[in-house]
Amino acid sequence: MNEYLLTIAIPTYNRSRFLKRCLSYLLKQKRELDKIEIIVSDNASTDDTAVVVEEFKQMGLDIFYLRNEVNKGPDYNIAQCYNSAKGSFVLVLGDDDVLIENSLFNIIEILNSNSDVGIVFLNSDGIVDETNELSFDKTDALDYKVYRSQKSFINYVTYNVTFISGNIVNRKAIERIDLKRWLDSYLVQVPLILTAITMFPKNIVVNSKLLAVQIDNTGGYNLYKIFGTNFTNIINEIFTDDFEAYRSIIINDLFVRFFPVWIKHFKKENKFDNNVQTEEIKKLLSYNKYYKLTVAPLLVLPANLNVVYFYGIKLFGMARRKTLLALNSK
Secondary structure (H helix, E strand, O other), X not given: OOOOOEEEEEEEOOOHHHHHHHHHHHHOOHHHOOOEEEEEEEOOXXXXXXXXXXXXXXXXXXXXXEEOOOOOOHHHHHHHHHHHOOOOEEEEOOOOOEEXXXXXXXXXXXXXXXXXXXXXXXXXXXXXXXXXXXXXXXXOOOOEEEEOOHHHHHHHHHHHHHOHXXXXXXXXXXXXXXXXXXXXXXXOOHHHHHHHHHXXXXXXXXXXXEEEEEOOOOOOOOHHHHHHHHHHHHHHHHOOHHHHHHHHHHHHHHHHHHHHHHHHHHHHOOOHHHXXXXXXHHHHHOOOOOOOOOHHHHHHOOHHHHHHHHHHHHXXXXXXXXXXXXXXXX
């Protein structure tokens, strides 16, 4: 039996201001930490990250601090978090995200009652500023749903399997995956999460908002290469044979609800050419049945028509999702 029920592992690099906020919300829940391991994996930060970690250790947080001698890239650091964890379940938590007050009490309650679960997916609220003190609505009675159908669970989470902070993983899945194979994909966690979903008879969605996520705070990569080429390659490799239907669920939802949002965003920010109009993405995505309905028009329509068409797609996506969730509610 593992000493820890849950490991919370935080990969970080030169974002001590965010890390300080993240750790402060764990400190507020110190009474729940007896069975929780905390890891900070520092990818050779040059700011005061080490000082921040030491400050919180002095305040009573039992932190296992890993520091790479050189920056080995985000995927290596994330994989190191998973591979270093000793808990029965593992949450790799973004340094700019926070587990709000009382969330650990609820997470522990769920995990204690569901040892045979593969993934616990956390719904989240958004953080729009960078302050250390945030204001959240009081969490009502804990609301979560146990899915005994893997297909139904995947219909709910779809492309959110990429969201590291939102997916608590059963550690047994880590023993089945060589994460080093997926370094430099920017999605090293995804093969693990997909494997965990299919390994266990149950997966859980937590409807109560226990997690808060910094909005629009990623970048530095071609989003369409990562969520097009790399994501599709991972899905195709993990979801073979009996799981082929799962692959279609995720990829279809990418076209209906994910790519249109980012195309609109990049056009608005005048970053369209660098992020969208590449031969690679056109070749990869044009085979999908929703491509001509959603992505293709948004790539070519003028600005005024583009906005109108986007909101049409949005309404279609909402109706489609509502129908699929109703049909797959187990």
